[in-house]
Amino acid sequence: MAEAETAEQANLVRVVLPRALVDLFPGATADTTLDGGTVDQVMRELDARWPGMRDRLVDSRPSIRRHINVFVDGRRVTLDTALSPGATVHILTAISGG
């Protein structure tokens, strides 16, 4: 029963991470599938897999960091954005620096 419920509730999405982020977390993979109904849940799931990763992407307001962009289906999204099963979430570093 419990397994059936889990399967029913799962909202599997594909998450693509930037190389600069992956390099900060030994063992992290740039292309991963996880369960996330919102962008915020994706961030928490990433943090569960690679502790500390949410802090690198989300600030304490809380919001996605100013120079991090998250796109779903070509659209820039926020933490609150709901995700459809099978969606692809692209996390990108914005142009920044000097």
Add this chain to the structure above:
Amino acid sequence: MAARLLLLIGTKKGAFIAESDGSRRSWNLKGPFCAAWPISHVIGDPVSGTIYAGGGNEWFGPAVWKSTDRGASWTHSSAGLAYAEGETPIKAVWSLAKSKAADKLYAGVEPAGLFESSDGGETWTHIAGLRAHPSREHWMPGGGGLILHTIVPHPDDACQVWIGISAGGIFHTADGGATWEPRNRGTRSDYAPEDQRYPEFGQCVHNFVMAPGMPDRFYQQNHCGMYRSDDGGRSWHSIEAGLPSTFGFPSAVHPRDPDTLYLVPLNGDQAGRFMKDAKAAVWRTRDGGKSWASLRNGLPQENAFMGVLRQAMATDNLDPAGVYFGASGGQLFASADEGQSWVAIAEHLPTITSVETMVING
């Protein structure tokens, strides 16, 4: 075992480590570490050999990096290094200090606030008492932002810490951070109206150091003058007579002689902030600030449009003491003889934000 000296260098593009033996004749430079993030401060704990680097990256936010193998591998954490939801997020870690008495690490951040860690930088707790101080609404950012840039723990009393904020001034706690009081009496604020130039707080302190073996004596480099205190910072008096200017950033004290201090006076806050006449010099007093002499042997004396940032000078505890400074243009200079002569260890580093030393055995 023979002593090994590590120079811990923070730059705008990563941390670097220069290593030498006790003779300090030749140096082996490694880096950049910390994913080439902007690193404001790198410190070492000589007891454990652990190196900590604080900084902040435009993409990924603030973090304290840590290496337990002399820089070969690094981890990073900012767990707990955050203000409450809704407040302006922390941009970067600016300063680090290890308290031997409290067995804690401290981290100063931008916007100004203080955090502590009791587990070697893995997790952090906000010391909320400082930002609860009623002066906070009057703190004004300086050129580097609203930053907590200097942390001086008392060597024996775990409850006492002094911190410096630009521009809020120096504050002291005697109860482990619950309450704080300003310690700025006698330091000027030249950019305030004429009748308000000696306020209780709000001065632009640039850096300050505690004299060895004298926990009540401090030396301070301020935006507006150089000062000494003999009462734990309650009152300060000017020691700038004999120096070429009243402006500079770093200060470094001799490891054993409380009367010997090193400063780097610059030509003024609105004149480029270079060493005077484009001739590089470190200035030293050996009598607690009564008299000064410039140290230039080996430093460039022509076209040296050089600045040194507030955390970018340090001494080591070898004998004779070494003195080191890093310039904004990436030159790193070392003296193995208390400042009498200098050599360039590196000439093309990124902008150097901090220099510290760690002496270890083996």
